[in-house]
Amino acid sequence: MKLRRLSLALASACAFSVSSFAGEVEVLHWWTSGGEAKSAAELKKLIQAKGHTWKDFAVAGGGGDNAMTVLKTRVVSGNPPTAAQVKGPAIQEWGSEGVLANLDDVAKAEKWDSLLPPVVANVMKYQGHYVAVPVNVHRVNWMWVNPEVFKKAGAKVPTTWAEFDEAATKIEKAGMIAIAHGGQPWQDNTVFESVALGVGGADYYNKAFVKLDPKAIDSPTTIKAFDTLRMVRKHMDKDMPGRDWNLATKMVINGQAGMQFMGDWAKGEFSAAGKVAGKDYLCLAAPGTDKAFTFNIDSFIVFAQKNKDQKTTNDFASAVLSDGFQEVFNQNKGSVPVRLGHDMSKFDDCAKKSAADFVSTNKAGGLVPSFAHQMAQPSAVQGAVQDVVTQFMNSSMSSKDAVAKLIAAAAKK
Structure with a gap:
């Protein structure tokens, strides 16, 4: 990625977009198909219920490749969105650029370390600090x-x-x-x-x-x-x-x-x-x-923003991991909740099998x-x-x- 030279130089010279004021959450994602779009709409409702404005930034196609191209351009220009959907090693790559917000306060308050499986929690951290929030397990x-x-x-x-x-x-x-x-x-x-x-x-x-x-x-x-x-x-x-x-x-x-x-x-x-x-x-x-x-774990990294209330960022992260969102989102998306011990009674047979297999393969070495x-x-x-x-x-x-x-x-x- 190697954005550090560009992003840090521009960060000192450019103010972030005025549209990134406290209370507005701009979210980059690639959930554009029927089931996915319905899932994204649920997160929008939760954010709005907390009194914030949702600004949708959907980039279709490429299994996320197109979205990552757009994201890199936004960050290099000094105008990152509030949050962006990324996965796996990319979280560490973005963390190394020094452009992500620290989510430790909300993670500690909501006990993420005990709420998430270790294999998931470790992916969400950069140098021991939470910089991303997981959405689900596919x-x-x-x-x-x-x-x-x-x-x-x-x-x-x-x-x-x-x-x-x-x-x-x-x-x-x-x-x-x-x-x-x-x-x-x-x-x-x-x-x-x-x-x-x-x-x-x-x-x-x-x-x-x-x-x-x-x-x-x-x-x-x-x-x-x-x-x-x-x-x-x-x-x-x-x-x-x-x-x-x-x-x-x-x-x-x-x-x-x-x-x-x-x-x-x-x-x-x-x-x-x-x-x-x-x-x-x-x-x-x-x-x-x-x-x-x-x-495959969907997750959101959250960017450090100038002139932005940290509460807005924390509210977004909290909403993503909330019981209510995990329940509705994953039923629409086809995935299973990332929270340990989530009640699966309202999920279909495929989801129940997925959740059970996630646990059993983890124990047997097949995960x-x-x-x-x-x-x-x-x-x-x-x-x-x-x-x-x-x-x-x-x-x-x-x-x-x-x-x-x-x-x-x-x-x-």
């Missing part, structure tokens, strides 16, 4: 299924990659699309992540994609992961390039396609369409990943951060890995060549 390694499509095709819902190939072939022979997919880099990596986890298991995944161990990457397991990805790719339709993820989800909802590999934010689209989990659609771990959980969603790797590595996977999916590149490029990408750390 499970990424889901496979969404339309059971009616499988019934029409006479196919069995797969639990292994071999069964997946067989089921996908039957669906296509029945005149439907096997996999609903959007040909965008972050979506390509979402699929590859689940494939790699399913092929190699959590231990391999951690070594290869979190620790970036060259020996783990340069292995028969990674070759097999790319071979499997090639098989999965052949079952995607020709119109996938550029398709947004929520449009792919609608294909499953409408019975045009049988399956989609996507995080549990997809459930918000099913809910918005009035569909019932376990009846109209199924939420299953991707083949071979039932004992693992790739997590791993999503590299496709900026939770595991430095931004330079994540971008390079993403490029390799997308190139592989859109060319005749061999699995051996893909592994060589993956090793080079990992070296960017």
